[in-house]
Amino acid sequence: MCGIVGIIGKEPVAAGLVDALKRLEYRGYDSAGIATLESDGHLARRRAEGKLRNLETRLSEMPLQGTIGIGHTRWATHGAPTENNAHPHVTASVGVVHNGIIENFRELKDELKAAGAHFETETDSEVIAQLVAHLMSKGANPQDAVASALERLKGAFALVFIFEGHDRLLIGARRGSPLAVGHGDGEMFLGSDAIALSPFTNRVTYLEDGDWVVVTPDTLTIHDATGAEIERPVQTSLASALMVDKGNHRHFMLKEIYEQPEVIGHTLANYLDMSRQQPKMPEDLKFDFANLDRITITACGTAYYAGLVAKYWFEQYARIPVDIDVASEFRYRETPLKAGGLAIFISQSGETADTLASLRYCTAEKQHTLSIVNVRESTIARESEAILPTSAGPEIGVASTKAFTCQLAVLAALALEAARVRGTLSTEEINRLSRCLIEVPRQTSVALHAENAIEVIAKDLAKASDVLYLGRGLSFPLALEGALKLKEISYIHAEGYAAGELKHGPIALIDEQTPVVVVAPSDRLFEKTVSNMQEVAARGGRIILITDGEGADMAGDYAAEVVTMPKVDPFVQPLIYAIPVQLLAYHTAVVMGTDVDQPRNLAKSVTVE
Numbered sequence: 001m002c003g004i005v006g007i008i009g010k011e012p013v014a015a016g017l018v019d020a021l022k023r024l025e026y027r028g029y030d031s032a033g034i035a036t037l038e039s040d041g042h043l044a045r046r047r048a049e050g051k052l053r054n055l056e057t058r059l060s061e062m063p064l065q066g067t068i069g070i071g072h073t074r075w076a077t078h079g080a081p082t083e084n085n086a087h088p089h090v091t092a093s094v095g096v097v098h099n100g101i102i103e104n105f106r107e108l109k110d111e112l113k114a115a116g117a118h119f120e121t122e123t124d125s126e127v128i129a130q131l132v133a134h135l136m137s138k139g140a141n142p143q144d145a146v147a148s149a150l151e152r153l154k155g156a157f158a159l160v161f162i163f164e165g166h167d168r169l170l171i172g173a174r175r176g177s178p179l180a181v182g183h184g185d186g187e188m189f190l191g192s193d194a195i196a197l198s199p200f201t202n203r204v205t206y207l208e209d210g211d212w213v214v215v216t217p218d219t220l221t222i223h224d225a226t227g228a229e230i231e232r233p234v235q236t237s238l239a240s241a242l243m244v245d246k247g248n249h250r251h252f253m254l255k256e257i258y259e260q261p262e263v264i265g266h267t268l269a270n271y272l273d274m275s276r277q278q279p280k281m282p283e284d285l286k287f288d289f290a291n292l293d294r295i296t297i298t299a300c301g302t303a304y305y306a307g308l309v310a311k312y313w314f315e316q317y318a319r320i321p322v323d324i325d326v327a328s329e330f331r332y333r334e335t336p337l338k339a340g341g342l343a344i345f346i347s348q349s350g351e352t353a354d355t356l357a358s359l360r361y362c363t364a365e366k367q368h369t370l371s372i373v374n375v376r377e378s379t380i381a382r383e384s385e386a387i388l389p390t391s392a393g394p395e396i397g398v399a400s401t402k403a404f405t406c407q408l409a410v411l412a413a414l415a416l417e418a419a420r421v422r423g424t425l426s427t428e429e430i431n432r433l434s435r436c437l438i439e440v441p442r443q444t445s446v447a448l449h450a451e452n453a454i455e456v457i458a459k460d461l462a463k464a465s466d467v468l469y470l471g472r473g474l475s476f477p478l479a480l481e482g483a484l485k486l487k488e489i490s491y492i493h494a495e496g497y498a499a500g501e502l503k504h505g506p507i508a509l510i511d512e513q514t515p516v517v518v519v520a521p522s523d524r525l526f527e528k529t530v531s532n533m534q535e536v537a538a539r540g541g542r543i544i545l546i547t548d549g550e551g552a553d554m555a556g557d558y559a560a561e562v563v564t565m566p567k568v569d570p571f572v573q574p575l576i577y578a579i580p581v582q583l584l585a586y587h588t589a590v591v592m593g594t595d596v597d598q599p600r601n602l603a604k605s606v607t608v609e
Ligand code: M6R
Pocket: 300, 301, 302, 303, 304, 346, 347, 348, 349, 350, 351, 352, 355, 398, 399, 400, 401, 485, 488, 603, 604, 605, 606
């Protein structure tokens, strides 16, 4: 979602603001803008619809020279993605950039209008600038005006303010949306994440929820939610050391697909004892798998599908019942939870608003909370009792790929650990399944060899307007994930179904125009899926079968196209079969000519409801 940045520099900051905004592009946006305080003491801004290159063109025509400024990439919530609605929002005395939603903006707008304020946009965010300007017009200084305004705002936000006449002052605030401070040498930076700050510094202070901060070139004064001054640690961020370029790949998504053998390996190394061939978990996990009678898993989107795979693993191998729900439903379902239960949250960004709200619900219900996150400094990571981080590295493509398989790697090791502690699998079986996991990085490399064949299939798939994905057992979540991937980056309508559900409705959709992607490794459920394939073939449906060599021999004749995967143990199938569904969506999107890394309407990290 929106990305925000602020810089107090020694030189003109416009180029630095745009550079930081480029690093926030991955979050998704549809307009952008910056404002600086110019040498004549006035706030000046440049804004543009669409991509940052439009803003750069605007800046090359009308440069800004200020040495203090704020910037924003906007993902529209209230009001169309027009230049007029783009941030920063400025009044005569204050400029602001905002990530989040102000829930009580109508009430505030009415009140401010009655007091004489003139609004120019359809956004909720403009009320923040108007409110602070109003308070300053009554005599408040910038700090007091912001502090009072924060008390009036309801909703989720990260904010950065700049003030006319104050060329060495930025104020930031966070409630619900992340904000970090970067420490320079006589310069200071504010940004939505450490990646935005990485061109300038690796010394970062992460603000806690409710904090607001007064920043000058050399000082940082943080106030907590009660207004009290508080110290927060300066941490060394790895973001600048990590590769955030595309390398030789055309898109971040393809680069990230190809990183999977390596990052799955790194992730597994943290949770598997390779020499003893068994899972290894951090010692501070406070729950006891032996005495658990239920696990609750909550996540959104692709992370939810990782959780769905884990449900099969925990139930089949560790014999623990699992409740799983999408976080947007779970958070309001008021599900009763027995104190002392285990609640697992899965989130690449660690900032997803619904997942965070679900975590807070479970904390209040006295659950042990365990989060699988890729961003260790995230809010979900910080608010969880324990975390099992993935080692996927920064995921820039909006479509989640390597984060998904790394989440699966952690969950597979965790399910094995649960089985070990509960004694539901023998030591030999734990060792065997651990060896299967150890083999996954190599097997995913082999799976990537299918790219050329998939590229050819994608040319045809791109002609479809609807696509069905079918799978059974552990392949069912993969069918859902494949359909989601295709939808989000190619904009082709796709649905995933449990293959056994076909006759309960979706079969009515089968015709010559509707390709059916069947994810079916040759496992104990294979023959049942083959029956479903026959039903599709009998109705003229065109099947793209993703299977292994054995499966291809047994059922390849029913399929128009076959993508062959290495033969692997059923336990690790989801990690391998993720690769072809990702590649199929990727190449279809390339044929369609869509914006693969930043698909329309999507945000990388969904920090509002
Ligand atoms: O950061 P999170 O893992 O919490 O994000 C959850 C979903 O928003 C995310 O997986 C989304 O569905 C992806 N765009 C899917 O590719």
